[in-house]
Each structure stands twice: as structure tokens, then as C-alpha cells.
Amino acid sequence: MPYSKNDRENLTPRERPTPTLSIVVPCYNEEESLPFLLEGIDKLNENLLATGRIEQPLTLWLVDDGSADRTWELIKTTTARFEISGIKLSRNHGHQYALLAGLMQADGDVIVSMDADLQDDPNAAGEMIDHYRKGSEIVFGVRASRTTDSALKRKTAQGYYRLLSILGVDLIPDHADYRLMSRKARDTLASFGESNLYLRGLVHKLGFQTSIVTYDRAERSAGESKYNLRRMISLAIDGITSFSVRPLRLITLSGFFIAAASFLFIAYALVAWFMGETIPGWASTTLPIYFLGGAHLIALGVIGEYIGKIYTETKARPRFIIDTTIHNDANETAKPEAAPNQKAAE
Structure with missing residues (x-):
């Protein structure tokens, strides 16, 4: 049969x-x-x-x-x-x-x-x-x-x-x-x-x-x-953002790390001030700003990728x-x- x-x-x-x-x-x-x-x-x-x-x-x-x-x-x-x-x-x-x-x-x-x-x-x-x-x-x-x-x-x-x-x-x-x-x-x-x-x-x-x-x-x-190259990079990003939320968690961990580093820098500055030592102003001010600015842009880019996917999914287009x-x-x-x-x- x-x-x-x-x-x-x-x-x-x-x-x-x-x-x-x-x-x-x-x-x-x-x-x-x-x-x-x-x-x-x-x-x-x-x-x-x-x-x-x-x-x-x-x-x-x-x-x-x-x-x-x-x-x-x-x-x-x-x-x-x-x-x-x-x-x-x-x-x-x-x-x-x-x-x-x-x-x-x-x-x-x-x-x-x-x-x-x-x-x-x-x-x-x-x-x-x-x-x-x-x-x-x-x-x-x-x-x-x-x-x-x-x-x-x-x-x-x-x-x-x-x-x-x-x-x-x-x-x-x-x-x-x-x-x-x-x-x-x-x-x-x-x-x-x-x-x-x-x-x-x-x-x-x-x-x-x-x-x-x-x-x-x-x-x-x-x-x-x-x-x-553009399509391969796009496919690679889709592979990561479609199946893992770890990049978002890495942003959180990076935030804690940067905050901890900032507190250490503040502590160092206070100790140096009490000891009467001067800290060069340009480097100590500008470098952290550039570093944090770059970190913020990277974080916003990663979050944007996930938000973009949410936007596309909620449209429910064919x-x-x-x-x-x-x-x-x-x-x-x-x-x-x-x-x-x-x-x-x-």
C-alpha cells in the first residue's frame, strides 16, 4: 500500500x-x-x-x-x-x-x-x-x-x-x-x-x-x-543581531568598566591634588572625552541595529x-x- x-x-x-x-x-x-x-x-x-x-x-x-x-x-x-x-x-x-x-x-x-x-x-x-x-x-x-x-x-x-x-x-x-x-x-x-x-x-x-x-x-x-563586501558585512551583522543579545550586554559591561576607570582616575586626581602635584590639563581632559565619545557612538550604533530590526518586524510587511x-x-x-x-x- x-x-x-x-x-x-x-x-x-x-x-x-x-x-x-x-x-x-x-x-x-x-x-x-x-x-x-x-x-x-x-x-x-x-x-x-x-x-x-x-x-x-x-x-x-x-x-x-x-x-x-x-x-x-x-x-x-x-x-x-x-x-x-x-x-x-x-x-x-x-x-x-x-x-x-x-x-x-x-x-x-x-x-x-x-x-x-x-x-x-x-x-x-x-x-x-x-x-x-x-x-x-x-x-x-x-x-x-x-x-x-x-x-x-x-x-x-x-x-x-x-x-x-x-x-x-x-x-x-x-x-x-x-x-x-x-x-x-x-x-x-x-x-x-x-x-x-x-x-x-x-x-x-x-x-x-x-x-x-x-x-x-x-x-x-x-x-x-x-x-x-557590503552585502557580506550586512549578512554578517544580521547573523549576530538576529540570534544574540550579547552585544547589548557588552555595552552594559563596558559602561561599568568605563565608570570604574573614571572613579579610579578621579581618585588619582584627588591624591595628586592633596600631594600638591599638578596634572596636565589638556591630555587629562581631552583624551577621556574622545574615548567616551567614541564609546557612546559605538553603543548607539549597536542599539540602533536592534531598534532597526524591531522597527522592521513591527511593520509586518511581506x-x-x-x-x-x-x-x-x-x-x-x-x-x-x-x-x-x-x-x-x-
Whole structure:
């Protein structure tokens, strides 16, 4: 007797049947990368079917996050040996929101999220499905190394994860947004209504049984990274302020420390005055003013970040707006368009 979709999530690990698979890929100006992506997903689909990890072709969900190039035109006209569903957002909402839009629409028993640049190895999805069938509700894709990053990026990443640990934010180092989620985990994620999204933190906060799959991260297949320094800093700040209040507590502790230092300075000044010693006025007056002024501005900035988040959350505006949704049925005879370098070779 076949299992219903609702029954699948309540089965013990040994009873879990072969799942249906959806892959969600946010796209922003990925016209150059899409042919490579479709070729990689086609090979993955063929491999998963051949190894029995899935029994029917996967569904690929491509989310156009307000691209300015021909990304949406390619999504609308592309056919493959698997179903392609396209979601066009009304404007550029940001990577995390585009990813969430795809996750909420995907209908597979398991949902894999990845980026369009093929730096995340698609073949790792097969091992993720194996972990799901053994009982994991969430499987995190973790980079085996950072050899593709510059030395500066490696050092800043290490420092960032160390800072998160100090601040009490529990994240998996070197995990971005390449992961598998069961339908149960996805539905639980949907109950989180916050507007300030940091999905790698939210998903980890769900709990459930999890596991890790390591993979070698490749160079970009085409195009340039859309995550510039400003966006990376913004995402890093969201990661801290969305999951920890320790920065606010550090402000309080700093206040006590500065007050204690001020009392010590006053005591020193009084002792010096009673002993008839003069204290140079400019340095003793100006330096504490500059120090306290800088400390106050930093404190106001940290508090402002939290107040800004409260302001955004209380507005309760939609996290994303979908303009159009399309579905291109699987075409058994279709093959992905050759990537540009292959065309040149032919």
C-alpha cells in the first residue's frame, strides 16, 4: 500500500521510502551561469535515478530575484528531462528572501537549496538523500576546505565564526545555504515569521535530527559573485543581531568598566591634588572625552541595529512578493543547452 505524503514524515528511518526531490536555486543576473547549472542538474538527475535515490525526475525551482539581464527569459523558455518551475519576484528582494520564496513553493518530500554558480557540488545531494533516508530531517553541506578563497577571506571567515561562538550564536562553520530539508523541517521553518532573514541560523535553530555532508567547493562556473563586501558585512551583522543579545550586554559591561576607570582616575586626581602635584590639563581632559565619545557612538550604533530590526518586524510587511510563477514540464528528449565553452569547442 503506497504511503501518503503526510505519512512519509512519520515513518521510522528504515521505513522511509524513496523521496521526491525539489531543488531550489535563487538567481540574480545568472544569464551566464544558467547553461552550466542546467547541465549539472541534468547529470545529477540522471545519476539519482540510476542509483535509485529517486524514482521520478526531480523538480528544479529557479527563483529570479529581480535580475536585470536575460535570466527570466531563459527560465521561461528552457526545457529539460526534469520539470523546471520558475518564480519571478516583483523586484530584487535579496538572496535570503529569494531562497525562502523557493523553499515555500517547493513540493518535494525533500528540498535541496543551492546557488546557481555550481560552486556547491550537485553530486553531494545524493549523499544528503542517503542521510535523509536514515532519519535526518536536515542535512548541512559543509565545505571541506577554503582553498578557493583568498587568504583575506579565509582569515575574516575564521574570525567571524570565532566571534559568533563568543557571542553565543550556534552555527556550523563553513556552511552557507547548501542543505537538504525534509518537508517536515520546511513546514516548521514556515512558522517562523520574522522579516530579518538569516536562514543558515534559522534552519540550525529548528532542531530535529541533523547530519553533515562535506564537499569540495569549486570555482564559479561563469559570471561574477553577486555578494560584494557590503552585502557580506550586512549578512554578517544580521547573523549576530538576529540570534544574540550579547552585544547589548557588552555595552552594559563596558559602561561599568568605563565608570570604574573614571572613579579610579578621579581618585588619582584627588591624591595628586592633596600631594600638591599638578596634572596636565589638556591630555587629562581631552583624551577621556574622545574615548567616551567614541564609546557612546559605538553603543548607539549597536542599539540602533536592534531598534532597526524591531522597527522592521513591527511593520509586518511581506518578506517577498511573487510576480509570476511558471511550470515547464519535463521533456524526455530535451538536453540542456551546451555551455558556452563547449559551443566554442564544437
